[in-house]
Amino acid sequence: MYEPDSIRRIRLRTVAVPLPHSVTDAKVLTGRQRPLREVSLLVAEIDTEQGHTGLGFGYCLRAGATAQFAHAREVAPLLIGEDPNDIAHLWSRMTWAGASVGRGGVAAQAIAALDTALWDLKARRAGLPLAKLLGAHRDAVRCYNTSGGYLQAPVEEVIDRARASLERGIGGIKLKVGQPDHRTDLQRVDAVRKALGDRVPLMVDANQQWDRTTALRMGRALEPYELEWIEEPLDAHDLEGHSALAARLDTPVGSGEMLTSATEVAAFVERGAVDVLMHDAPRIGGITPFLRVAAMAGLRGMAMAPHFVMEIHLHLAAAYEHATWVEHFEWLEPAFNERLEIRDGCMIVPNRPGLGLSLHEQADGWTMAQVEIDGRG
Template structure:
C-alpha cells in the first residue's frame, strides 16, 4: 500500500444570485474547501467540505494543522489515523472544526485507497443496492412565493419524487400557507418534507405539525434545538409526525438518546461533521439496529455510494451546487441516483475552478 507524501488545500465557490435564508441562518456565499493528498507513487485522493462564509481562517487553519499529521501514513490506515488524530484533538475538543478537518483527510484517504485498488468505494465496502432515491432540497424561507413554486415544480419536471422546503417563519401559519402552495404545485403524488433548521419553539412546531397533517408531510427535520431530546419526544408523542435529525451531530450520542425515547424516525448523518466514512457507517449501523432508516445531510456525491453499502439507506438529499465545479456530476433519473463506477468517489473538482491556499 502507498504512503501519503503531500497535500494541498484549495477553495472554490458556486454561483449564488442573492443571499438565501433558513430559520436560523442567512447564507451569503456557497463556498467549499478541497483537500488533495498525493501518495509517493503519484496517486491523488480528494475530498471537500461545504464551508459557506463561516470562519474561513479557522477551518483552513485546522486543515493545515491536521495535514502534516497525515504525511507518511498509508492511505488504507483510515481507522488508525482517525483514532490517533482523535486523541490529539481531545485537548481543544473533538467536536467542531477539528472533526471537520479530521473527516476531510479521512475521505481523501478513502478516495486514494480505492483508486489504488481500481474500484469505486461502494464496491470495496460491499454492496446492498445500486441506486438510491433522492429528493430535491431547498425551499428557502427567503424565497418569494413564486420562487418557491418555481423551484419545487422544476424538481418535479426533472423527475424528482420528493421535495423539501424550509419552515420557521415568525408566524407558523405562513409556513402552513407555503406548504399548501407547494402541495398544490407538485400534486398529490410527490412527497413533501419540511425542515425548520432548529428554528422553531416547541409549541409552534406542534401547531404546524398538527395543522399540516392534511397536506401530507412525510417527515419534519430539526423542528427544534437538536439537544432538546425531551422536546423531540413530546412532539412525536403528541402529534405523531415522523421526525428527522442528525446533521448537527459530531457523534452517535444524540442518536442513542433519541432511540431511548422512541423520538426519532430518520437518522441524517453529515459525513464531515461526524468524522468521515467509518464514523458515518458506525452511526448507520446503530440506527439499523433499531430499524431506523438513514437519509444523510447534503453530501450526495459521498452519500449515494455509502448508502449503497448499508441495508437501511433509504434516500439522499440533492443540491446542485458543486455540479458545475466537478468533472462527473451524479446522474439522477426519475428520482433515483446511481453511484459512479469510476475508482474512489468517482469525481474530482475541475482544476480551473480551484484556487490553491498557500
C-alpha cells in the same frame, strides 16, 4: 498480494463556491443568521508513494472556513509516511492530536476532509465506486430537492422550481418553514401540495426555529399533508424534545445535521429520538464516524436521509440497508467536472472509482488559502 504504500504529499485548500443567488431560511428571518451567499469547501488531496491519489472535502456555511483550514494544516503532517489503508487508525490519531480543543465541531470537520480523501483513495486503488467498496445495497437512491424551497422565493417560484425538479427526475420536494407567522408556513405548504398533487413526496424543514409547543401544534396542523417528515422542528441538541415530539406525531421527525460529533448523533439513535436520521459526514468527522453511527441506526431499522453534500452521501446512502434518501443541491456542482445522474426519482451511483469526482479548474479562482505538505518541512 498486498503492496505496502505510504502517504507522500497532502494538498489543502479552502475554496469559496459562490451561489447563483443568496438564499434565506427561518434562521435568517428570526435574525440568527445572514442570508447564505457561498459555500466554503475544505479540499484535501492525498498522494502516495505508489502513485495513488485521493480527493476529499468538507464544508462550512458562513463562518468557520479559516478555522477548519488551520486545524487541518496542523494535523495533516501526522499522515505523512503512514499507510493510507489504515483509515480508522489515522482518524483516531488526528482526533487525539487535537483533543484539547475537542473531538467534535471545527476539529472534527477539519479531519473530515482528510478522512474522506483516504476513503476515496482506497476505493480508487481498488477500482471501485466508494459505495461498492463499502458494500452497496442499491445502485440508485431516492432523492429530493431542497435548493428550490427556500423562504426568499415567493410560493409561485417555489412551485415552478419544484415542477422543474420533478421533470428532471428528482423524486421529492422539501420546503423551508419556520417563519415568524406560522400561518404563512401552512399557506405555502398547502399551495405546494395542491399544485404538485398528493403523490409527490413532500417534506418540510423548520431549521430549529420552533419551541416544543409550536412544534407540536405545527406538527399536528401539518398531519393532513402526509409529509415524508418534519425536519429540525426543535433545537438540534434537544434530545428530550425530539423524543417526545416523535412519539406524539404520526408524521416522521428528522434531525441530526447540526450535530458535530458521532457521540452526539449516537445519543439520538440510542434514544430513538428521531424517525429519520440526518447526520452529515463532513460535520461529524468524515466517513469513518458516519459509518459507525449508520451501523447503530441500521441495527434499529431507522430511516436515514444524510444532510447536503450529495456527492459524498450518495455513496453512503447506497451502502445503508434500510430506507434512505439523498438530498439534491446543485450548489457544489461548479466545483467539480462530473455530474450525478438523476432519473425516475433516484440519484444514480456513479461507476467511476472512489467518489468519482475531480476538481474543476475554476476552483483555482475561488481558492482563498492553500498549502502543500510533503514531510520536508
